[in-house]
Amino acid sequence: MEIVINQQKIQVLIIRKRIKNMYLRVVDKTTLKLTCSFHVDERQVLRFIEEKKDWIETHLKQYDSINGKKYIGLKGPYIYFYGNRFYFDIILSSFNDVLIDGNRICIYSLKEDEDYALHLFYQFAKKELEVAIFDLKEKWIKDLSVFGFYDPSIHVKKMKGKWGQCNKVKNHIDVNVHLIHFDIRCLDYVLLHELVHLVEFNHSKRFYQIIQAYMPDYKKYEGWLR
Numbered sequence: 487m488e489i490v491i492n493q494q495k496i497q498v499l500i501i502r503k504r505i506k507n508m509y510l511r512v513v514d515k516t517t518l519k520l521t522c523s524f525h526v527d528e529r530q531v532l533r534f535i536e537e538k539k540d541w542i543e544t545h546l547k548q549y550d551s552i553n554g555k556k557y558i559g560l561k562g563p564y565i566y567f568y569g570n571r572f573y574f575d576i577i578l579s580s581f582n583d584v585l586i587d588g589n590r591i592c593i594y595s596l597k598e599d600e601d602y603a604l605h606l607f608y609q610f611a612k613k614e615l616e617v618a619i620f621d622l623k624e625k626w627i628k629d630l631s632v633f634g635f636y637d638p639s640i641h642v643k644k645m646k647g648k649w650g651q652c653n654k655v656k657n658h659i660d661v662n663v664h665l666i667h668f669d670i671r672c673l674d675y676v677l678l679h680e681l682v683h684l685v686e687f688n689h690s691k692r693f694y695q696i697i698q699a700y701m702p703d704y705k706k707y708e709g710w711l712r
């Protein structure tokens with residue numbers, strides 16, 4: 487079944503099971519999955535979707551802002567690191583450490599557990615990104631000093647649904663650790679984006695004019711993160 491939400495065509499996959507209630511899940515930006523019983527008809531489905539419209543819109547929007555999902559986390563035996571694909575090797579060990587060896591990211595781990603190894607990887611990624619940010623931000627701070635702000639504190643953490651966020655009052659920026667999976671220019675763009683928010687809070691015309699002036703090809707990186 488196909489529906490239209492905010493002028494966008496959305497596919498609704500209908501799964502029938504021996505259940506009483508209807509359940510809705512957002513699969514991706516253009517697909518919903520609805521699970522219902524065998525005797526629910528199309529009219530009831532449409533009414534259910536209509537009732538859930540706000541919920542659907544909110545969830546689709548999340549996919550709008552962060553849809554580099556195909557690069558985040560483990561991808562079978564692989565993981566993306568600064569835009570390149572590496573083997574993700576878990577090596578049971580008496581210590582925890584992460585080493586890059588050729589096309590392999592070796593996770594020396596106390597536990598032979600994938601989630602635990604991934605957790606170690608993100609700890610490593612956080613440190614990596616902190617070092618990268620320290621280098622990258624220098625030129626932006628210098629360039630943007632004409633707008634009169636001083637060096638904000640920047641923190642790398644796991645976030646859902648956004649690549650970065652800023653707090654003007656606290657002069658603070660948070661950057662999503664998942665940026666480790668993308669080309670470093672994406673990190674640079676997110677950094678600039680959040681720094682400019684300290685000058686211009688909203689995504690106004692002026693906001694994008696400033697971004698454009700400092701990073702003329704920013705749309706490319708925005709696209710990569712979509």
Ligand SMILES: [Zn+2]
Pocket residue numbers: 679683689
């Ligand atoms: Zn923004």
